[in-house]
Every structure is written in C-alpha cells, then in structure tokens.
Amino acid sequence: MRKRPERPGGIILGTGVVLVLAFIAIVVLFFVFSSIYPMFVGKCVAVVEINDPITVEGSPASIFDAGYPSSEQLATSIESLNKRDDVGAVVFVMNSPGGSVVATREVYASVKGLDKPKVAYFREVAASGAYYVASGTDYIISDPDAITGSIGVIATFTQMSGLLDKIGVNVTEIKSGQHKDMGSSYRNMTADEQVLLQALVDEVYQEFRSVVIENRRGRLDLAKFDEVADGRIMTGRQAEKVGLVDETGTKKDALLKAAQLANISAESAEDVRICQVSTMSEESGLFTLEGLFRSFQVQNPGVDLSYR
Numbered sequence: 001m002r003k004r005p006e007r008p009g010g011i012i013l014g015t016g017v018v019l020v021l022a023f024i025a026i027v028v029l030f031f032v033f034s035s036i037y038p039m040f041v042g043k044c045v046a047v048v049e050i051n052d053p054i055t056v057e058g059s060p061a062s063i064f065d066a067g068y069p070s071s072e073q074l075a076t077s078i079e080s081l082n083k084r085d086d087v088g089a090v091v092f093v094m095n096s097p098g099g100s101v102v103a104t105r106e107v108y109a110s111v112k113g114l115d116k117p118k119v120a121y122f123r124e125v126a127a128s129g130a131y132y133v134a135s136g137t138d139y140i141i142s143d144p145d146a147i148t149g150s151i152g153v154i155a156t157f158t159q160m161s162g163l164l165d166k167i168g169v170n171v172t173e174i175k176s177g178q179h180k181d182m183g184s185s186y187r188n189m190t191a192d193e194q195v196l197l198q199a200l201v202d203e204v205y206q207e208f209r210s211v212v213i214e215n216r217r218g219r220l221d222l223a224k225f226d227e228v229a230d231g232r233i234m235t236g237r238q239a240e241k242v243g244l245v246d247e248t249g250t251k252k253d254a255l256l257k258a259a260q261l262a263n264i265s266a267e268s269a270e271d272v273r274i275c276q277v278s279t280m281s282e283e284s285g286l287f288t289l290e291g292l293f294r295s296f297q298v299q300n301p302g303v304d305l306s307y308r
Contacts, residue, residue, distance in 0.1 A: 042264065042265075042273060043086055043087065043088030043089075043262060043264055043273070044086055044087060044088065044272075044273040044274060044275040045087075045088060045089050045090070045091055045255055045258045045262070045264070045272050045273070045274055045275070046081055046084070046087045046089070046090045046091070046274075046275045046276075046277050047090075047091050047093060047255075047274055047275070047276055047277060048077065048078060048081075048090060048091070048092050048093070048277045048279065049092075049093045049095070049279070050074065050092060050093070050094050050095070050096050050107075050130065050133065050279075051068070051093075051095045051096060052068035052069075052096060053068070053096060053097060053098070053099045054071055054074070054096060054098060054099025054100065054103045054104050054107055054129050054130065054133070055070065055071065055099050055100055055103050056070060056071050056072070056100060056102055056103045056106075057070055058070030058071070058073060061280070067280065068280075069279040069280050070103075071099070071100075071102075071103035071104070071106040071107050072106065073279060073280065074107050074110070074279050075106050075107050075109070075110035076110075077277055077278065077279045078090075078107070078110040078111060078114060078277075079110050079113065079114075081114060081116065081277070082113075082114060082115055082116070084275075086275065087116060087275060088116065088117070088258075088259070088262035088263075088264050089116055089117040089118065089119070089258035089259065089261055089262035089264070090114060090116055090117070090118045090119070090258065091118075091119050091120075091121055091251075091254050091255055091258045092111065092118065092119070092120045092121065092133070092134065092137060093121050093123055093251065093254075094120055094121065094122050094123060094125075094126035094130050094133070094134055095123045095124050095125055095126070096125060096126065096127075096129070096130035097125055097127050097128065097129075097130065097150075097308055098127050098128030098129030098130050098131075098132070098150065098306065098307045098308040099129045099130075099306060099307065099308070100129075100305065100306050100307075101129075101153065101204055101305050101306060101307055103129075104129035104132050104133060104307050105132075107133050108132055108133045108135075108136050108211075111133055111134075111136040111137060112136035116262070117138055117258060117261030117262045118136075118137040118138050118139075118258070119137055119138065119139045119140070119141065119254050119257050119258040119261070120133075120134035120137040120139070120140045120141070120254075121140075121141050121142070121143075121251050121253075121254035122134070122140070122141070122142035122143060122146040122148055122236055122245070123143055123146060123251065124143065124146055124147070125146065125147045125148075126142070126146060126147075126148045127147055127148055127149060127150035127233060127308070128149075128150040128151065128152065128306075128307040128308045129306070129307030129308065130148075131148055131149065131150070131151065131212075131244070132208060132211060132212070132307055135211060135212050135215040136215060138261060139246050139257055139261070140244070140245045140246050141245070141246060141247055141248070141249045141250075141253050141254045141257060142236030142239060142240070142245045142247075142248050142249075143236050143248065143249075143250070144235065144236045144237050144248040145235055145236065145237075146235065146236045147233050147234075147235065148233070148234060148235075148236060148239045148244065148245070149228060149232055149233045149234040149238075149239060149244065150231060150232070150233045150308070151208060151209070151212065151228070151229045151230075151231065152205055152208070152229070152230065152231035152307075153201050153204045153205045153208065153305065153306070153307060154201070154231075154305075154306055154308060155197055155200070155201050155305050155306075156306070157183050157185070157189065158185050159185055159187075159188060159189070160185045160186065161185075161186055161187050161188065164186065171186040173186065179192075179193060179196065182196070182197070183197070200305075201305070204305065208307065209229060212225070212229075212244070213225070216243055216244065219243045220242070220243035220244065221241075221242055221243045224241065224242045224243070225242055225243070225244070228242055236248045251269075252268075252269035253269075255269045255272045255274070256268070256269055256272065259271075259272045
C-alpha cells in the first residue's frame with residue numbers, strides 16, 4: 001500500500017508546539033541565570049549621577065537641551081535598586097546646586113529608604129538641597145575643592161510694580177482675604193506678609209537642620225555646625241572639619257568605600273564592577289513634544305521656596 005502523505009496542518013501544529021516549548025525553556029533559563037548571575041561575576045556598585053537642579057518638573061530632553069530628570073523620575077530610579085540582587089552598594093555622584101524643597105525631600109526619601117550601603121561623592125558642587133539628599137547616605141566623600149554647604153532656605157519673589165507704572169500698565173486684584181495675593185508681583189510686600197513668610201522659611205530651615213543633625217549624629221561638630229549653618233558655602237576641606245563630610249578624596253575612593261561597605265573584594269577602584277544607572281524615563285526622548293514645548297515655555301514668576 002502506498003503511504004498516505006502527512007497533512008501540512010499537522011506539520012505546522014507540531015512546529016508551533018516545538019517553538020512554544022523552546023520559548024518557554026529560554027524564558028526559564030533567563031530567569032534562572034538572572035538569579036544566579038551575581039554568584040558567578042560578583043556584585044556591582046551602582047553609580048547614580050545627580051548633575052542638575054532638583055526639581056519636581058525636571059526638564060524633558062529636546063532638540064535644544066539634553067534635559068534632566070524630575071524628582072519623581074530620579075526617586076523611582078533610586079528605589080528600583082532595592083529590587084536588584086546584582087547591586088551590592090550605591091555611589092551617588094553629586095554635582096548639583098540643590099533645588100526646590102518638595103523635590104529635594106522626595107529624592108532624599110528614596111535615598112534614605114535604600115536598604116543597601118550608600119556613599120555620596122561631591123564632585124564639584126553639592127550645595128543646599130544636594131547636601132540634604134547626600135546626608136541620607138552612610139558615608140560622604142568630597143573633592144577637597146568641591147563647593148558644598150549652603151545649608152538654608154530661600155523664598156524668592158519678583159516685584160514688577162515700578163516697571164508696570166513706567167509703561168502705563170495698571171493691575172487690579174479682587175481678593176477674598178487680606179493675604180490672598182501675598183507674594184504678588186504687582187505690589188510691594190507688607191511688613192505683616194514678610195513676618196508670615198519668614199516664619200514659613202524658618203520652619204522649613206529647622207527641618208533641614210534637624211535632618212542633617214540626625215543623619216550626621218556622632219560625626220558632626222555641633223558648635224561649628226551652628227556657626228556655618230547660615231547659608232554660607234564652603235569647600236570640601238572646610239566641610240570635613242565641621243563633620244559634614246567624612247573625608248576628602250576622589251570618585252575612586254568613593255567606589256572603594258562602597259565596595260568595602262558591601263563586602264565586595266577589591267584592591268583598587270578598577271577592580272570594582274560598576275553598574276551605571278539611568279535616571280531619565282524612556283519617554284523623555286530627544287524630540288518629544290513636551291520637551292519642545294518646555295524649551296520655549298516662559299516660567300511664571302511667583303513664590304520659589306528652595307534649598308539653594
């Protein structure tokens with residue numbers, strides 16, 4: 001008898017089953033390898049760079065500007081490191097003048113909540129809000145000539161009534177209460193309003209002081225700290241004498257310290273395996289509509305409460 005030829009449908013079905021099984025096997029192998037990967041190559045030190053102002057809105061990339069992450073994007077990237085088994089410790093490379101009070105607090109909370117050894121390195125500038133964030137780490141190393149300190153709070157207002165008078169512009173505001181337009185650009189601030197705003201600034205400043213004192217407990221010279229916590233800037237060397245910095249050194253020193261805290265064997269910085277961490281979201285592409293719009297956007301003058 002002549003053998004009946006196989007139907008094409010059966011061949012296709014069999015091939016499909018084989019492909020599905022092969023795909024499942026690859027996925028399983030991937031997860032198995034991912035879980036044991038650190039055992040073979042060792043843990044890495046993640047490097048997070050904070051190189052820009054710390055703001056709630058950030059600056060999306062555009063054709064005119066590389067942009068920088070918002071505080072939420074930055075905090076999310078930092079928090080995600082808790083889920084990475086390959087990361088043994090984290091180094092925060094700081095080169096920022098600080099930022100808004102709310103944004104700084106958001107990033108600080110993510111750093112403080114990181115359950116891995118963490119080291120801050122002050123490369124060139126780590127002032128005000130940037131220092132606030134760094135105080136949440138376990139150890140701080142600064143370049144000797146880096147600028148840091150600037151511990152304080154500032155509220156900025158723009159007053160344009162004189163200019164408006166000269167060009168013949170009259171602004172009328174109808175308000176529900178005496179202080180509803182406090183901080184308005186269209187009139188001078190009253191003495192009562194200055195008192196109210198000073199109280200607000202003082203309250204936020206006391207929180208800043210308390211955070212630094214708590215985080216640097218046992219290392220901070222409180223008498224010297226009271227002297228320099230007036231908003232002044234200082235070098236890394238000067239900050240070390242106050243106890244705001246643990247030591248002066250280089251980025252390599254910071255990498256070695258992080259490896260040491262994580263029990264990663266390394267004789268030099270070159271022995272430390274580094275995982276670079278991206279802090280920009282995937283949607284922040286170079287030609288995004290939001291980035292293009294923000295490039296031309298004029299910022300509205302108003303209250304700016306900042307750690308700067």
